[in-house]
Amino acid sequence: xxxxxxxxxxxxxxxxxxxxxxxxxxxxxxxxxxxxxxxxxxxxxxxxxxxxxxxxxxxxxxxxxxxxxxxxxxxxxxxxxxxxxxxxxxxxxxxxxxxxxxxxxxxxxxxxxxxxx
Amino acid sequence: xxxxxxxxxxxxxxxxxxxxxxxxxxxxxxxxxxxxxxxxxxxxxxxxxxxxxxxxxxxxxxxxxxxxxxxxxxxxxxxxxxxxxxxxxxxxxxxxxxxxxxxxxxxxxxxxx
Numbered sequence: 281x282x283x284x285x286x287x288x289x290x291x292x293x294x295x296x297x298x299x300x301x302x303x304x305x306x307x308x309x310x311x312x313x314x315x316x317x318x319x320x321x322x323x324x325x326x327x328x329x330x331x332x333x334x335x336x337x338x339x340x341x342x343x344x345x346x347x348x349x350x351x352x353x354x355x356x357x358x359x360x361x362x363x364x365x366x367x368x369x370x371x372x373x374x375x376x377x378x379x380x381x382x383x384x385x386x387x388x389x390x391x392x393x394x395x396x397x
Numbered sequence: 398x399x400x401x402x403x404x405x406x407x408x409x410x411x412x413x414x415x416x417x418x419x420x421x422x423x424x425x426x427x428x429x430x431x432x433x434x435x436x437x438x439x440x441x442x443x444x445x446x447x448x449x450x451x452x453x454x455x456x457x458x459x460x461x462x463x464x465x466x467x468x469x470x471x472x473x474x475x476x477x478x479x480x481x482x483x484x485x486x487x488x489x490x491x492x493x494x495x496x497x498x499x500x501x502x503x504x505x506x507x508x509x510x
Contacts, residue, residue, distance in 0.1 A: 323500045371438075383428075383446070388442070391438065
């Protein structure tokens with residue numbers, strides 16, 4: 281199997297709060313984890329690529345100081361939305377790829393619904 | 398920059414018939430293609446993949462076809478079942494971009510009993 285656990289599944293908080301989302305690979309080691317954002321009825325947009333032990337690579341237009349990513353181990357990556365505002369409300373999904381050579385699918389968590397009031 | 402396109406936002410099929418979902422891509426450097434299935438409020442679930450050295454890959458009721466010259470891939474589901482009703486995303490990646498995946502916009506499949 282390839283199970284990815286994402287926590288929490290739903291967060292409602294006030295504007296200005298920082299929110300941390302965890303992504304864990306439960307039964308495999310993930311050298312690389314990915315963070316996506318999905319707006320209603322739209323596709324998944326890659327925000328950043330997180331490599332264990334190094335700095336994350338952010339996609340164009342994604343503020344790295346706003347979306348802090350830490351990938352401290354081969355099974356855990358965290359995304360912190362700092363000083364969240366209503367426009368940050370979205371569905372955030374992480375994925376992890378097995379530590380292996382060659383092509384491997386990404387396995388996704390169940391996502392985090394973030395609502396900023 | 399829409400490198401992966403799914404031009405049909407929705408598809409409705411009768412139970413037992415074939416479902417064909419289509420996907421086009423523009424970047425010839427992509428060499429690995431995947432299909433994911435997604436239910437509301439859940440993360441995508443990996444279905445099937447194909448590398449660019451093949452033109453067909455089959456797994457049970459699911460078959461993915463790849464036409465590199467046309468930069469087109471399709472997912473066939475035979476026979477379709479009501480439980481297949483979901484949003485299907487195609488994705489593409491390549492060694493050139495560190496295997497980062499680019500997703501299409503998704504096609505909502507509805508299989509009617």
